[in-house]
Amino acid sequence: MDKLDAMRTFVRVFESGSFSQAARDLNVTQPTVSKQIAALEARLGTQLLARNSRALAVTSAGQDYYEGIVRILQDLDFVEERVLEGQSAPSGLVRVTLSPAFGRMFVIPRLSAFRKRFPNVAIEMEVSGRHVDLIEEGIDVAIRIGRLVDSALVARRIGDMRMITLASAAYIAQHGTPQTLDELRTHQRISYVYQRDVVGWGFHVDGRQVTVDGGGAFRTNDAEHVRGAVLAGLGIAHHASWLFTDVLASGEVVRILEQHAPPPFPIHVITVAGRRMPSRVRQFIDFLAQICAEEPELRLAGG
Numbered sequence: 001m002d003k004l005d006a007m008r009t010f011v012r013v014f015e016s017g018s019f020s021q022a023a024r025d026l027n028v029t030q031p032t033v034s035k036q037i038a039a040l041e042a043r044l045g046t047q048l049l050a051r052n053s054r055a056l057a058v059t060s061a062g063q064d065y066y067e068g069i070v071r072i073l074q075d076l077d078f079v080e081e082r083v084l085e086g087q088s089a090p091s092g093l094v095r096v097t098l099s100p101a102f103g104r105m106f107v108i109p110r111l112s113a114f115r116k117r118f119p120n121v122a123i124e125m126e127v128s129g130r131h132v133d134l135i136e137e138g139i140d141v142a143i144r145i146g147r148l149v150d151s152a153l154v155a156r157r158i159g160d161m162r163m164i165t166l167a168s169a170a171y172i173a174q175h176g177t178p179q180t181l182d183e184l185r186t187h188q189r190i191s192y193v194y195q196r197d198v199v200g201w202g203f204h205v206d207g208r209q210v211t212v213d214g215g216g217a218f219r220t221n222d223a224e225h226v227r228g229a230v231l232a233g234l235g236i237a238h239h240a241s242w243l244f245t246d247v248l249a250s251g252e253v254v255r256i257l258e259q260h261a262p263p264p265f266p267i268h269v270i271t272v273a274g275r276r277m278p279s280r281v282r283q284f285i286d287f288l289a290q291i292c293a294e295e296p297e298l299r300l301a302g303g
Contacts, residue, residue, distance in 0.1 A: 004076075006040040007069050009033055010048065014066045015135050017056055025138050074276045090280035091120035097132040098125065098143040101223040101243060106291050106298070114287050121280045129221055130195065134272050140281050142270040143288065153270045156285065159292030160264035160301050163202070165257045166244060167236040177256055178236070181205065181212055184257065188235030189216025190226055201238040203260040210260075214238070242297035264301055267292060 012022040013033065023030040041048050048062035058066070098107065103125055111123065126132055132139055134153070145161050165184075178184040181203060191214035192199045198219060200211040217235040220226060223243055230237045230244070230253060247253040269285050271277060292298040 004073075006036045007073060009036045010040055010062075011066065011070055011073060012138070013037060013049065013056075014058060014062070016138060017136060019051075019056070077276055077278065089120055090118050090278070090283055092278065092280050093122045093124060094141065094280050094284045095124045095126065095139050096141040096143070096284065097128055097134075097137075097139050099129055099145075099223065100127050101227075102143060103127055104224075105242070106295065107288070110287075110291060114284070118280065118283055121283070123284070129223075134270065140271065141284060141288075144268045144270050146265045148268060148270075154273050155268040155270050156289070157266050157268050157300070158285075158289040159267035159295075159298040161267055162241040162264045162297060163238060163262055164241045164244070164255050165201070165203075165236060165238045165261075166230065166248070166253050166255050168230055168233045168253055169251060171233045171235065172254055172256075174233075179257075181210060181257070181260065184212060184236065187216075188218075189214065190229045190235045190237040191216050191219045192223070192226055192239060193219050193221040202262045203257070204262055205260055209262070212238075240297075242295065245297055267298065 009022065009026065012025050013019055016022050016025060019033050019037075020030050023033045026033070037049060044061075044065070046061045047059050048065055050057045050059055107125075114123075115121070126137065126139060131144070132142060134140075134142055144155075148155055171188075175187060178187055189201075198214040200214050203210045203212065218229045220229070223239065226237050226239050227243050229235070231247065236256070241248075244253050248255065269288055271281070271285075292300070
């Protein structure tokens with residue numbers, strides 16, 4: 001049994017909570033993972049994982065073992081990465097989670113340029129509107145928009161998202177332009193749903209924050225469906241400006257209630273605290289930061 005391979009396998013099982021997921025992550029078969037864990041337990045003379053047909057649980061010995069080896073493996077990876085950096089370009093896999101619209105509009109179009117610079121770095125995208133657990137799902141980098149609450153994560157602010165209120169020119173021509181928030185409440189509204197909750201619309205009025213109920217004519221958990229509904233004239237939306245840059249410029253869509261626009265939401269790149277960051281991950285984070293710097297609708301305010 002290769003001790004380091006067995007340690008890495010145990011860490012992946014521990015963090016994913018699944019033998020089958022660990023096997024997929026490590027690109028080996030599930031029986032291989034089972035054999036490595038069994039051999040590791042035999043060598044240590046104790047049970048690390050308690051498993052049955054329905055669940056996998058970590059024993060107290062397994063918890064102690066994980067806490068003892070995870071930093072060792074991180075330090076080893078960091079040392080190896082530093083040595084390799086002096087000899088070759090970054091290489092390996094970067095797993096990133098981000099929203100569908102952000103990935104399609106900003107990351108994918110520029111990815112070929114990143115790959116030309118770092119041809120030995122592979123990118124795997126977990127496309128999701130939910131907040132993925134980075135440790136549990138083995139994610140290196142996440143893009144998060146809004147305020148952060150998880151202290152187990154390391155955040156780098158790379159941009160800002162500006163929320164605007166808007167509707168199609170055709171909708172405005174038919175229904176008129178609301179001049180106040182009270183008038184807005186009488187209009188058909190296109191709402192964004194996050195984890196089954198309709199997201200309220202935040203505004204600034206006389207120095208205070210006011211929230212308008214997001215419920216209305218159409219609701220969706222997908223940003224690009226919000227855009228489609230606006231273009232179809234279904235109503236008024238309150239969403240990220242970057243989703244409408246082209247149609248705002250053409251006049252197909254118009255902004256309203258600009259005087260009550262809220263301050264921008266921060267865009268962060270998130271990594272797990274305590275992990276040594278390989279050069280491939282650092283380079284990819286710099287790549288994401290450059291995307292925001294080059295896009296006027298994502299650029300840091302004052303940056």
